[in-house]
Amino acid sequence: MEDQEMQKMFLAGSLALIALLVFLWLRERRRVKNLQAERAELLRKLSDMEALPQRLAVSRAVIRGKLLEALAPILPDFPFPYPERIVYIGGTFPVDYLIWDGERIIFLEVKSGSSELNVNERRLRDAIRRGAVEWVEYRPALGQRNPGEPTIEIVT
Numbered sequence: 021m022e023d024q025e026m027q028k029m030f031l032a033g034s035l036a037l038i039a040l041l042v043f044l045w046l047r048e049r050r051r052v053k054n055l056q057a058e059r060a061e062l063l064r065k066l067s068d069m070e071a072l073p074q075r076l077a078v079s080r081a082v083i084r085g086k087l088l089e090a091l092a093p094i095l096p097d098f099p100f101p102y103p104e105r106i107v108y109i110g111g112t113f114p115v116d117y118l119i120w121d122g123e124r125i126i127f128l129e130v131k132s133g134s135s136e137l138n139v140n141e142r143r144l145r146d147a148i149r150r151g152a153v154e155w156v157e158y159r160p161a162l163g164q165r166n167p168g169e170p171t172i173e174i175v176t
Contacts, residue, residue: 081133089116089130100126114140 092098093106100106100119110116117128127148129141137145147153 081135085130085132085135088132092128092130093117100128114138114144 088095089110090108093100093103100121102119102121105120105122107118108116109118114129115127116130117126119126119128127144129137129145131137
């Protein structure tokens with residue numbers, strides 16, 4: 021009987037030891053996964069910090085460009101001396117200023133530094149060079165005394 025009792029105690033001790041080892045292994049595995057996640061996050065932050073000077077330089081260049089774009093008509097070297105005939109149309113339109121010098125219409129894009137025309141700005145420039153420009157006069161029917169059809173006159 022004593023032999024059976026010893027076997028039961030040995031089996032219980034073995035199971036307890038196995039359970040402890042499985043518990044420790046699972047805990048260590050979770051700790052390693054957490055450390056790996058923390059390491060990945062730290063590497064991402066380090067990468068962001070390394071890229072920060074470049075992002076700040078680009079941001080400064082964009083701000084400088086926007087400022088020059090807004091101030092262009094009052095700068096001493098601005099090539100058009102008639103500010104009353106200069107209209108800012110920039111923002112979402114692919115050109116910054118529309119200028120009427122009394123004889124011609126000028127589309128003016130202000131660029132600073134090494135910036136280049138974007139796709140839409142190049143398309144507009146090319147359309148102007150091709151002569152793909154029209155005058156359109158639109159008279160809504162709503163504003164007429166005898167409302168009928170709106171009238172549109174297109175001069176090419």
